[in-house]
Amino acid sequence: MRWSPLLRQILEQGNRGDNNLCIILDRHKAIDKACSELWPMVGRRYCTKHLSVNFKKMFPGPKMWKLFWLAAGAYSNFIFEKEMKQIDKHRPGARLWVANLGEQERWSKHKFNPNLKSDVNKIDCVENFNAAFGIDRTRPVLTLLEGIRKVIMVRMTTRRELCNKWDIHDICPKIVKRVQMLCTDFRTYLAYLSAPSEYEIVDGKSTLQVSLNHHTCKCNQWQLIGIPCKHGMRAILNSNLDPLKFVHEWYYVKRYKMAYGNGIRPITDRE
């Protein structure tokens, strides 16, 4: 349990630990145990990239590989169950193996906490950090921590400078682009108004309920990430409304500025 003192310190100093946080980990047992003891309210997700490697060893073949990713990436319970049935059909017993990975909220998107407005289920960002640390990774722990401090200091400053010219009332540029792309991505959908701002959207053989009043779609993607899904977008444009008004406030520039507002101050070497 060497992780406990470090995690305890982070929690105490950050004064956090509520269920509006989530840790994505590689299912390392010691970290998992430390999180259960110290951050019981904080959500946990397992990196699906790591899980998929183990799954592949147990159940090789491109079909099983594809089904695993479909189940892990399913936004709705309906799609999840559909893929799990396929998994079991192709390799009886595979479903049981998958069930032993832990609660579904740890690895499949359909059970993720919708309050977080994030569907991230990989730790690519950590691997990017690892690459950025370079040679420091092989050095003693204090040198490694010093390397981490420098990388974070520079990264936060770069991002703070990036958003200097952005208007605090706007949505971050990358999200605006994403919404603009979504606006052209649903031409075949049909929209039927059932009540003010309530729609049925027909997507091929599927019919989904969309509520512009509650910012929800039966596919669950909108609730999970806070950006309208294709079905939601179809309903919004059918009502001649601005799609950007339906993006969650966590994507606004003011939130970005808050996240990177406090930089790390430079430290003079003791010698």
Ligand SMILES: [Zn+2]
């Ligand atoms: Zn949808």
